[in-house]
Amino acid sequence: MLRNPGCIGYTLRGNRYINVTNRCTLRCAFCPKFNGTWTVQSYRLRLAREPTADEMVASVGNPTEFREVVFCGLGEPTLRLYEVLETAARLRKLGARRIRINTDGLASLVFGRDVTPDxxxxxxxLSISMNGQDARTYNQHCRPRDNVSFASMLKFTSRAREFVPDVSVSAIDGLPGVDVSACSALADRMGVKFRRRELGKVG
Ligand code: SF4
Structure with a gap:
């Protein structure tokens, strides 16, 4: 059964997810939304407008009921960095146990400064989509507007370790040219965790 369109909060596996924006820095060729699908499991995530911090806090309800609160959706949450940080601070005060951002790792590039101390x-x-063992593979699948995106994502990942206790990167097994072992080795060299994702599995 499909749920209400444009839902702000949604629950998967005991975690509460916050749908922050439809917008993205990247235009990933494998992204469901660029293939006409805005649905994750039964949740319809295409937002009619971006939610305010008040609405994002309200969409969680009681954060102590969830293992984790995750800023996610079918868009890049850090494009709304300040609203995300405000919402996180308020959820923390309400007792959120663990707060995560799923991100493309390009916020420092977008904002023109190192945002990781924030x-x-x-x-x-932080769960960062690495999506390739090198810039060529990354560019093929993520289609960034900017050639420095891959390097910027790696730098963001390394810097984030100083300020965020749990940093991981992920890559999708099954995308042409993506060498998951090489991605995992790169994660090791950066001192962060690696998560292998499966092609076609969203949410
Ligand atoms: S960053 Fe995520 S939401 Fe944005 S285009 Fe890529 S896969 Fe889709």
């Missing part, structure tokens, strides 16, 4: 004491975990 996460200190607010964000417990």
């Amino acid at each position: 996460f200190e004491d607010l964000i417990d975990a």
